[in-house]
Amino acid sequence: MDSFKRHWWKGLGVILLIYTIIAGFLIQVPDLPIIHQSIRNLFFHVCMWFSMIFYFGVSMVYSIRYLSGFKEDNDRVADEASHVGLLFGLLGIVTGMIWANFTWGKPWVNDPQLNGAAVSILVYLAYRVLRNSLDEEHKRAKVSAVYNIFAFVILVIFLFILPKMAEGSLHPGKGKDETMTVKELDNTMRLVFYPAIIGWIILGGWILQLRIRIRKLSDQAFED
Amino acid sequence: MKAIRHLILKDILLEWKQKYAINGILLYIISTIFLCSLAFEGLLEPNTWNALFWVVLLFAAVNAISKSFVQENPGRQVYYYSVARPQDIILAKIVYNILLMCVLSILFYIIFTLFLGNFVQNQVLFFLCFFIGSIGLASLFTMISAIASRTSNNFALMAILGFPIILPLLLLLIKISKTAIQQASWQGTGGLIVAMTGINLIIIVLSYLLFPYLWRE
Numbered sequence: 001m002d003s004f005k006r007h008w009w010k011g012l013g014v015i016l017l018i019y020t021i022i023a024g025f026l027i028q029v030p031d032l033p034i035i036h037q038s039i040r041n042l043f044f045h046v047c048m049w050f051s052m053i054f055y056f057g058v059s060m061v062y063s064i065r066y067l068s069g070f071k072e073d074n075d076r077v078a079d080e081a082s083h084v085g086l087l088f089g090l091l092g093i094v095t096g097m098i099w100a101n102f103t104w105g106k107p108w109v110n111d112p113q114l115n116g117a118a119v120s121i122l123v124y125l126a127y128r129v130l131r132n133s134l135d136e137e138h139k140r141a142k143v144s145a146v147y148n149i150f151a152f153v154i155l156v157i158f159l160f161i162l163p164k165m166a167e168g169s170l171h172p173g174k175g176k177d178e179t180m181t182v183k184e185l186d187n188t189m190r191l192v193f194y195p196a197i198i199g200w201i202i203l204g205g206w207i208l209q210l211r212i213r214i215r216k217l218s219d220q221a222f223e224d
Numbered sequence: 225m226k227a228i229r230h231l232i233l234k235d236i237l238l239e240w241k242q243k244y245a246i247n248g249i250l251l252y253i254i255s256t257i258f259l260c261s262l263a264f265e266g267l268l269e270p271n272t273w274n275a276l277f278w279v280v281l282l283f284a285a286v287n288a289i290s291k292s293f294v295q296e297n298p299g300r301q302v303y304y305y306s307v308a309r310p311q312d313i314i315l316a317k318i319v320y321n322i323l324l325m326c327v328l329s330i331l332f333y334i335i336f337t338l339f340l341g342n343f344v345q346n347q348v349l350f351f352l353c354f355f356i357g358s359i360g361l362a363s364l365f366t367m368i369s370a371i372a373s374r375t376s377n378n379f380a381l382m383a384i385l386g387f388p389i390i391l392p393l394l395l396l397l398i399k400i401s402k403t404a405i406q407q408a409s410w411q412g413t414g415g416l417i418v419a420m421t422g423i424n425l426i427i428i429v430l431s432y433l434l435f436p437y438l439w440r441e
Contacts (some may be wrong), residue, residue: 158392
């Protein structure tokens with residue numbers, strides 16, 4: 001019973017993802033022009049971005065917590081959450097490129113959504129470079145926490161204003177070309193889309209938990 | 225307030241005493257613009273001019289501001305720490321860098337016009353735009369240089385850390401100045417100018433809140 005209380009969310013995540021994969025490939029989807037059946041990528045590609053921003057957010061929150069108490073554990077979480085966020089970001093780019101190649105004819109186009117994604121990834125790659133260029137532990141934790149908070153706030157503003165500034169986006173539901181808006185998102189697709197987001201975020205949480213444990217063990221081994 | 229004024233005066237005096245630094249930046253600006261005028265001969269149209277203007281100004285800003293926290297030796301830094309609040313220090317640095325950037329960008333504008341011509345139709349809007357732009361560039365890179373100065377390779381990190389987060393500001397700037405080039409009216413720029421001022425404010429507030437954690441060691 002006790003172990004059920006501690007591990008139920010992992011099971012939930014696995015079930016949701018199995019459901020996403022099976023239902024995602026089998027349900028009836030609306031046959032829209034250009035996109036056609038590739039719309040099923042919504043359950044994978046779009047969820048990657050949600051998860052990425054979620055884990056960058058987690059990283060920022062733990063950076064704030066680090067600065068308010070200087071506990072080493074919080075720095076560890078911030079660091080590992082940035083890893084998880086980057087993993088989702090890179091997967092998001094790969095799935096996006098496959099999709100874009102199919103619908104727009106080339107893997108990379110100049111589009112506010114793509115620019116936003118590229119900038120988020122660049123910011124957190126810069127964060128990793130910053131961490132690696134500092135040797136002393138406390139200094140590294142402090143300086144990188146400051147950059148993390150500073151960059152994340154500006155990043156959020158950027159993601160918020162960028163689509164508004166653009167003259168139109170190739171992404172459906174954004175900009176002037178409205179082939180499909182989120183409101184019109186088919187109801188059966190929603191039944192898969194929302195569980196998919198939760199499922200991927202839970203999977204990220206599991207990865208994060210394992211990474212933190214490994215990190216703690218290797219830190220301990222290093223001290224001994 | 226008094227501390228901030230003294231710190232700004234200190235920076236201005238220091239700059240005046242070691243003129244080589246500011247002369248170096250000026251020379252950097254002149255040679256970059258000269259290089260561009262040769263490389264872009266015959267290719268310049270209003271939009272290229274605009275893009276080139278901001279990219280070169282961005283690099284000039286990185287160069288001018290990267291030394292903010294490394295030009296003085298650590299001993300002196302400890303002294304400042306003991307006599308002033310870290311908040312005063314970062315505000316003084318930001319104000320000083322804004323002044324520096326404003327002077328530099330006016331000179332930059334003149335030199336740029338001399339070598340590469342001038343396509344701007346609405347001069348007032350363009351000036352307003354690069355005035356607010358200079359404030360933004362100066363305050364953001366001041367904070368980034370404070371972060372980068374804690375590491376051993378300051379200059380490379382300035383660019384890596386700064387460029388992704390300067391992008392929102394730079395895109396806004398390019399958009400507004402494009403309007404200033406294409407038309408003489410102010411139509412459709414109000415919201416963008418407010419957004420840009422807002423971003424500047426957020427950058428300064430964040431620097432004010434976060435700098436104390438960098439300073440204490």
